[in-house]
Amino acid sequence: MTVAYPRKLNNAMSARDVLTQVVQQRDIHMITLNRYRYSEQRSCKDLTNLIESIDGKSPELVKDLSHHIADEARHAMWLTDLLVDIGVSVGNPPGTSYIDEFERLLDSENISPEKAWDDFMISSLAAINVTEKRGCEYFSAHIYALKQAPQTEENIKIRETIERILPEETGHVRWGNRWLGKIADRSPEHRQKVNQAKRKYAAIEQAAFESGMDIMAGAELRRLSNLLAVAKEMPIWEQPQYLLERLPETLIAPALQMTRIQLAQRVVKDDPKMFMEKFVPMFFSNLSGIQKPQKKQETQVKAS
Ligand SMILES: [Fe+2]
């Protein structure tokens, strides 16, 4: 999946560009759908953990989150039904996981409901909000790409499933915006905290997203650069510990190495000539990105 759009490293491809390529290659298309399914299912678990951390302190938020979980469970169910019906694997997706990387980059040790309730609320809502925005961006690009693709029975079924999910995801973005807006209205200090959290979680999400897309040579250094961008959104006294704790895994990146090996083996098995002529040059072509970091892609969708 990752080699399908390596130009994403230079931010040259929009979500629409990526999905237009994805829908043209059935195996990659199915892997992508299974990743959506996995993320939807996983979010039920993460939101349930959040309800347990809130521990009844905000009944209103617990109520909203329980509805949110019901929505995400329904999305996972629709995608699971779809994949099983068309005979596609619903196994855990291989390779680097966006969700695991997102969680690795969170600084949850600094923010707990016991230490600072408002900070915990703001962080939790900002983290949910930014991932919901990414979901909307990709689902709407996927629908667009499927409208341009051949109108096969399978493609129509996939599009109809994603079209059922998207309006609920935009509802989740609006819900997060409302909560964050309400908290920001409490005081100038709250507003500053909300804005800071939005910037920090946007940097974390961008880093997690790019790590899932980038397996080419030099990816470790690009990850390091993203890690520094996240740290810069934190108070200065928290930055060293945050960086030191995440540095070894960022640079060694065992999941990244495994993904590279699996992909290289697959390409060699399918077409050894293509491996030497296309894959190897492509693998090293992005090394220039280390010297010249590109402007970040605008990834957020507007919540209406
Ligand atoms: Fe969802």
Ligand SMILES: [Fe+2]
């Ligand atoms: Fe959602």
